[in-house]
Amino acid sequence: MLTDAQKTACMGFYPFEGDDGDYRILEDKVVVGRKDHPCGCGEVARAGDHHRVIKGLFDGDFVTLRWCEGCCVAMTTYYEELVAGEVTKLDARWDKRNPS
Numbered sequence: 001m002l003t004d005a006q007k008t009a010c011m012g013f014y015p016f017e018g019d020d021g022d023y024r025i026l027e028d029k030v031v032v033g034r035k036d037h038p039c040g041c042g043e044v045a046r047a048g049d050h051h052r053v054i055k056g057l058f059d060g061d062f063v064t065l066r067w068c069e070g071c072c073v074a075m076t077t078y079y080e081e082l083v084a085g086e087v088t089k090l091d092a093r094w095d096k097r098n099p100s
C-alpha cells in the first residue's frame, strides 16, 4: 500500500508528457482496487492494492486508464530519475513489456 506521501508523489506524475493527442482528464485519483485489473506493464493491479485511475476523453473517446501499485511506486521517483539521466523505473517496467 502507498503512504500518503507516495500517493501525492504518484499523482504528480503526468502520463501524457510529449503526447500530442487531445486529452481531457475528468477524474484522476489513487484508489483501492476492488477487483484485479491488468496493467500495461504486464503485472496485475490487484484487488486491495492502490491503483491510479484516470478517466477522461482521449481524442474524443471515453477511456479509463489504470496503473498497478508497482507502477504507482515507480511514478513517485520518475522525475528525479529523469533529471539524473537514468532509465526511469517506470520506463523499465513498461519497456520489458513493450520492447522498442
Ligand SMILES: [Zn+2]
Pocket: 039, 040, 041, 042, 043, 067, 068, 069, 070, 071
Ligand atoms: Zn503496472
